[in-house]
Amino acid sequence: MSGYDITSEFKQAIGQFWSAKHSQIYVELKKLVSEELISQYIQMAGVKLEKKMYRITPKGKKELQSWLLKIDEQLETEKDVFALRVYFLKDIPSEEVLWLFFNQLKRKSEKLSFLKEQFSLHFGEKDPINLDVEELGHYFVLTKAISREENYIIWLNKSIEIIKKRIADKSFGEN
Amino acid sequence: MSGYDITSEFKQAIGQFWSAKHSQIYVELKKLVSEELISQYIQMAGVKLEKKMYRITPKGKKELQSWLLKIDEQLETEKDVFALRVYFLKDIPSEEVLWLFFNQLKRKSEKLSFLKEQFSLHFGEKDPINLDVEELGHYFVLTKAISREENYIIWLNKSIEIIKKRIADKSFGEN
DNA sequence: CTCGACATGTAAGCAGTTACATGATTGT
DNA sequence: ACAATCATGTAACTGCTTACATGTCGAG
Numbered sequence: 516m517s518g519y520d521i522t523s524e525f526k527q528a529i530g531q532f533w534s535a536k537h538s539q540i541y542v543e544l545k546k547l548v549s550e551e552l553i554s555q556y557i558q559m560a561g562v563k564l565e566k567k568m569y570r571i572t573p574k575g576k577k578e579l580q581s582w583l584l585k586i587d588e589q590l591e592t593e594k595d596v597f598a599l600r601v602y603f604l605k606d607i608p609s610e611e612v613l614w615l616f617f618n619q620l621k622r623k624s625e626k627l628s629f630l631k632e633q634f635s636l637h638f639g640e641k642d643p644i645n646l647d648v649e650e651l652g653h654y655f656v657l658t659k660a661i662s663r664e665e666n667y668i669i670w671l672n673k674s675i676e677i678i679k680k681r682i683a684d685k686s687f688g689e690n
Numbered sequence: 691m692s693g694y695d696i697t698s699e700f701k702q703a704i705g706q707f708w709s710a711k712h713s714q715i716y717v718e719l720k721k722l723v724s725e726e727l728i729s730q731y732i733q734m735a736g737v738k739l740e741k742k743m744y745r746i747t748p749k750g751k752k753e754l755q756s757w758l759l760k761i762d763e764q765l766e767t768e769k770d771v772f773a774l775r776v777y778f779l780k781d782i783p784s785e786e787v788l789w790l791f792f793n794q795l796k797r798k799s800e801k802l803s804f805l806k807e808q809f810s811l812h813f814g815e816k817d818p819i820n821l822d823v824e825e826l827g828h829y830f831v832l833t834k835a836i837s838r839e840e841n842y843i844i845w846l847n848k849s850i851e852i853i854k855k856r857i858a859d860k861s862f863g864e865n
Numbered sequence: 866c867t868c869g870a871c872a873t874g875t876a877a878g879c880a881g882t883t884a885c886a887t888g889a890t891t892g893t
Numbered sequence: 894a895c896a897a898t899c900a901t902g903t904a905a906c907t908g909c910t911t912a913c914a915t916g917t918c919g920a921g
Contacts, residue, residue: 519900532773539881541902564889564900576781583775583782584790590797593768598707598834600758604827606751607758615759622765643852644859651856652779659773659845666841670834677818681826684819694872714909716874739872739917 517558517566518544528633528653531660544569552578601674613678620671627664633657692733692741693719703808703828706835719744727753776849788853795846802839808832 516524518541525534535543544567547553552575560566571579597619604612634657638646643654691699693716700709710718719742722728727750735741746754772794779787809832813821818829 517900518902522900529774529777530767532767532770532777534767534769535880536882537901538883538903560899561890566900579778580781580783583778584786586793587771590801591769591771592705592707592709593770593838594709594766595707595768596762596766598831599704601830601834602704602707602827603754603758604830605823606755608755609823611759618761626765644855648780648784651852652777655776655779655849656773658848659776662841662845663768663838666837670837673833674830677826680819692872693874697872710908711910712873713875713911735871736918741872 517568519566528630528657528660531630531663532656547575551575609682613675613682616671616675616678620668620675623664623667623671627661627668630657630661630664634661692743694741703805703832703835706805706838707831722750726750784857788850788857791846791850791853795843795850798839798842798846802836802843805832805836805839809836 518537521540521544522535522537524530544553544555548555548569551572553569554572556568556570558566558568600607600615607615637657638650638654643651646654693712696715696719697710697712699705719728719730723730723744726747728744729747731743731745733741733743775782775790782790812832813825813829818826821829
């Protein structure tokens with residue numbers, strides 16, 4: 516793959532769990548070449564454009580495999596700015612709170628639609644039992660992304676119901 | 691609150707969605723004081739120990755409230771290293787894959803237990819309708835963290851079932 | 866008296882983004 | 894011809910972690 520290809524891949528399903536900008540990718544690729552973990556070769560794209568392609572070296576493959584089996588000492592924080600804002604709910608004007616939740620609901624619903632489209636595009640009605648190993652990794656990542664968004668939306672809806680009830684009880688923002 | 695207090699708070703529920711080390715917190719607090727968004731005062735803790743306390747200024751409160759209503763242009767990536775590893779499933783020896791998933795299941799189950807304990811400690815059987823606004827933000831964040839972990843565990847179990855079936859079919863890692 | 870928690874800081878360095886900068890290719 | 898996408902890079906800066914460093918307080 517090329518740096519550009521990697522940049523594009525981060526716009527697909529895996530981008531839900533890890534991503535980087537092209538400016539970082541090009542720098543890292545050079546670093547990996549200098550460490551002999553990957554090697555570079557040129558592929559002509561058109562007449563003049565030299566597309567720089569990279570492939571993993573045996574040394575890189577070894578490094579990758581040991582990384583894949585590594586257990587992180589601590590589970591790292593999956594940051595979520597929206598949750599951080601909700602933590603400070605008491606400082607949000609009560610009439611804005613519902614709007615904020617509905618806005619997030621809309622954005623998350625759009626993301627879910629995109630992911631489901633990706634899913635039916637790549638897997639359709641296929642049974643994961645019959646997928647080859649390469650596809651299986653992508654299948655798991657996509658189902659993970661979809662279930663994450665679905666769960667997020669369920670939580671948003673439950674929270675919206677609570678907020679609505681509190682407004683109906685006229686007690687919202689007054690306690 | 692003091693820098694130490696903030697560090698401690700990041701070990702509680704909100705730490706599931708945002709966190710920082712004390713080394714960063716102390717630097718940021720000084721920056722915020724110089725921007726006049728917070729102000730500092732001393733509280734004696736014991737005889738000699740001067741605990742540096744901070745409170746938000748009116749200017750800071752204004753800034754906070756405008757930040758709380760800010761909509762991020764793009765939803766940022768909620769990074770998850772485990773999902774990244776799963777993406778490269780084809781490079782993991784098939785006998786290790788199950789172990790990897792079970793390990794993550796164990797860790798996530800422990801996290802879920804911790805969160806549920808926090809929940810019953812702070813909210814018990816309370817109805818969120820009757821919570822005061824300050825508590826409500828914490829309630830939402832904790833329920834969000836809990837539902838996120840529950841959903842993660844469901845996905846792990848589903849994936850484990852698929853992997854087990856593939857092993858039983860003797861087709862795992864061979865396609 | 867000693868250990869664990871409380872409490873605060875600095876420095877080096879890595880990870881990652883934003884902005885700047887350039888040029889080729891393809892489809893309309 | 895023009896625009897969108899393909900394609901690659903650098904520089905400045907911010908965010909964040911790791912490691913270093915020091916000292917107090919309370920309980921047993």
